[in-house]
Amino acid sequence: MTSWLETYKPVASSRMQLLLTGAMWSCVGAGLFSVGTYWLLKNGETKGFILLIIAAALGLGKALLVLDRTTLHSITRVKSRGEDRCFGGFLSPRVWILVIGMMLLGRILRTVGLPKPILGLIYGAVGIGLLFSSRLIWRAWKDQREVKVSVVENPDGK
Numbered sequence: 001m002t003s004w005l006e007t008y009k010p011v012a013s014s015r016m017q018l019l020l021t022g023a024m025w026s027c028v029g030a031g032l033f034s035v036g037t038y039w040l041l042k043n044g045e046t047k048g049f050i051l052l053i054i055a056a057a058l059g060l061g062k063a064l065l066v067l068d069r070t071t072l073h074s075i076t077r078v079k080s081r082g083e084d085r086c087f088g089g090f091l092s093p094r095v096w097i098l099v100i101g102m103m104l105l106g107r108i109l110r111t112v113g114l115p116k117p118i119l120g121l122i123y124g125a126v127g128i129g130l131l132f133s134s135r136l137i138w139r140a141w142k143d144q145r146e147v148k149v150s151v152v153e154n155p156d157g158k
Contacts, residue, residue: 012087017078018141021090025071025134033059033127039120048117055121059128067133070095075140 012020036055040048078090091099109119 009086010088011084012090013083014078014081014085015141015144017081017085017087017090018075018137018144020087021074021078022134022137022141025130025137029127029130029132029134031127032123033131036120036122036124036127039116040124042116048120051117051121052124055124056128058121058125060132062125062129063132067129068136071133071136075137079140079144 037052040052040055042048074091074095077092081089106123109122
């Protein structure tokens with residue numbers, strides 16, 4: 001007998017889970033970058049533009065050194081879990097805890113009273129990093145679609 005949770009849990013294909021992962025990374029990255037950019041450029045000072053360039057460089061560095069590895073791990077996780085798994089499982093429990101921790105840290109940084117240029121630098125860097133690393137997820141999502149399309153078009157392999 002299957003449990004109630006097994007019967008009614010929302011499931012998604014691995015391709016849909018890649019879509020959810022890519023959407024999450026891209027939306028959060030775009031949101032953070034937008035807010036960071038606003039805080040840096042709202043006064044129209046040259047200093048804000050320079051800080052935005054620094055944020056972009058830091059974000060790209062973080063993406064290449066840290067986030068790309070995390071992204072590849074998430075892609076591997078989704079693909080290895082197979083089809084029709086719980087759609088919230090596109091991130092591991094450890095990563096969900098990290099996401100919640102990052103949200104809390106963002107809230108703490110805003111309430112501590114850090115100057116907006118410093119917050120803008122942090123938000124801009126993290127946003128660019130997430131956006132840049134999401135390219136790997138979108139590529140995996142596209143590649144998985146192409147594999148499924150080729151199998152459907154030519155099921156015999158001829």
